[in-house]
């Protein structure tokens with residue numbers, strides 16, 4: 001079966017990366033088949049590359065940041081500290 005390498009540019013780090021899939025699967029995906037159905041052999045990371053164009057490294061960074069953000073949810077002191085820092089110094093921290 002013929003394969004195609006899809007080249008893409010990460011919108012976060014601006015680096016080029018690629019995913020190789022079968023041509024018939026790529027065609028099916030373009031026509032509307034969901035990525036997990038069109039590319040069952042790809043890892044979640046590679047499917048995300050296809051869908052969002054975000055490279056594996058940045059996906060890792062983004063998911064890491066989301067986990068960190070969850071820890072701060074509901075901590076009002078955190079926002080107040082930033083506001084105070086901004087008010088007193090005009091700078092972020």
Ligand SMILES: [Zn+2]
Nearest residue numbers: 010013055058
């Ligand atoms: Zn990236």
